[in-house]
């Protein structure tokens with residue numbers, strides 16, 4: 132509940148007035164509900180007996196006065212006969228009951244005499260009009276209450292979604308476990324919606340229905356509080372069952388959310404990797420796996436349904452239990468015109484027909500909100516479960532943070548200073564690595580697969596922080612600068628080029644959102660996007676790239692990525708080459724584009740390709756997380772065994788490809 136309270140506090144902070152007005156409207160709904168039930172009394176007492184209100188008040192006054200007179204006579208007789216004190220006190224209490232009743236009748240009398248209609252039929256019309264107006268007003272306040280609360284709840288859940296999105300971007304850096312995509316998708320979708328739903332129910336229905344219930348219970352208490360207490364005897368048992376079920380509902384709600392996350396993760400994985408599934412003919416297997424995952428959701432959802440129906444039954448039985456107890460006891464009192472059952476006083480004075488009918492009506496009317504509250508339990512528990520999952524993410528500290536007092540970065544050489552790094556405890560990826568890349572220099576980094584080349588770039592971009600050592604630019608540790616200040620200087624074209632599902636033009640503009648159409652076109656031209664955009668696409672730069680750039684080839688995607696990085700006008704250009712996706716002609720075009728685009732910037736090229744090595748002033752050979760050798764192509768062929776091997780393999784591959 133602690134986390135759901137946080138969500139409620141957020142709603143309160145931002146939408147106070149909506150909530151206040153909604154709560155006032157809810158309370159008015161309750162009052163009007165009780166008032167409508169109160170109309171049963173005049174129906175039973177006045178209309179059924181064919182009287183008007185004036186006749187009724189006269190009859191009431193006479194009945195009270197007679198009862199008081201007879202009671203006082205009985206008390207006098209009891210005192211004279213030296214009867215038991217308790218009997219005398221009990222009789223006196225009864226007289227006080229009638230006196231109280233007479234007092235209220237006398238208070239009402241002027242109103243009835245001045246304003247009430249004189250014929251029974253007109254009295255009936257007035258009661259019907261009161262019912263109609265009361266119900267119309269109740270509907271109006273209900274609409275106001277639900278609309279205002281929905282506004283506050285939905286806006287809060289949208290704001291939570293925005294916070295979650297920003298947090299997700301913040302948290303995706305560094306060595307924190309990232310969780311499954313589907314799980315995050317479930318949190319930002321289903322979980323946050325369940326929070327909104329719970330806020331709306333907690334501050335709406337959960338106040339409105341009890342308000343209705345309280346109004347009815349208050350009316351019942353006014354008529355006969357002792358009988359009401361007797362009716363409420365079933366409440367503790369029902370409350371205990373409710374608490375037990377609430378715990379189970381919360382636990383199961385968490386399981387439903389988690390299982391749903393797994394279904395979505397699996398769906399996304401197969402959705403993206405469908406070609407592999409098809410190519411290996413594993414459709415049956417994946418259908419079977421998906422079936423099992425959805426079965427798990429179904430199992431938990433069915434459990435939730437059973438708990439929900441148990442809560443509804445519990446509440447319904449509570450309502451009917453209250454009514455049954457009062458039916459038996461109240462029926463006995465009225466039929467026997469008694470005030471005691473088994474020697475226990477249950478009424479101040481003998482109850483009349485109208486009184487007991489209104490009492491029953493108010494208990495039945497109180498049972499309806501109790502039944503409705505049965506439905507809200509599941510939603511509130513789902514909201515509690517959802518809020519725990521969402522707020523635990525919102526409260527998480529990012530692994531990569533800006534320093535409290537950031538210093539500005541200046542252009543200059545890049546130093547990897549005795550850097551060691553591991554993604555997990557067991558495997559060291561970079562070990563005591565020292566490397567300097569001079570400002571404006573073009574270097575190529577080569578090395579066998581998995582030797583840590585991309586990791587080096589990840590550290591330079593501060594996607595991770597080194598475990599030991601430091602990365603500096605122009606003598607400043609990049610950890611002392613703002614992340615934005617660092618990354619705005621770097622243009623990245625990485626191995627798995629990610630394009631968004633937008634036009635080619637907009638994907639290029641992503642490098643600098645303020646770039647004009649002309650600047651975008653110029654970057655496209657320089658990066659050789661022009662070479663395919665006019666011949667291979669239907670709408671030129673306006674053509675869509677497809678989801679993750681799926682409508683384009685690997686080489687085309689990389690050229691768009693180069694144009695995008697170029698538009699940023701970076702000080703440092705990083706090009707992590709995905710050689711496997713690209714044929715020799717595309718590779719040539721990409722290298723030409725790269726050479727033209729880099730200009731005076733520092734350029735780091737991660738490649739295996741012999742052709743690309745010609746673009747570099749120096750070649751850095753990495754092996755097993757360390758710099759093994761640095762030099763020109765000719766020097767390295769002589770000095771570095773690793774380089775020699777790599778070069779030979781690539782040249783053979785190129786020959787075969789040609």
Ligand SMILES: Nc1ncnc2c1ncn2[C@@H]1O[C@H](COP(=O)(O)OP(=O)(O)OP(=O)(O)O)[C@@H](O)[C@H]1O
Pocket residue numbers: 554555560578579580581582583584585586587
């Ligand atoms: N996010 C990660 N979590 C855990 N281990 C990782 C992660 N990324 C890379 N590694 C591991 O770190 C090592 C270095 O990976 P890196 O991507 O830096 O190699 P690389 O030299 O760029 O390889 P390639 O030439 O194949 O791209 C590999 O053993 C890899 O399995």
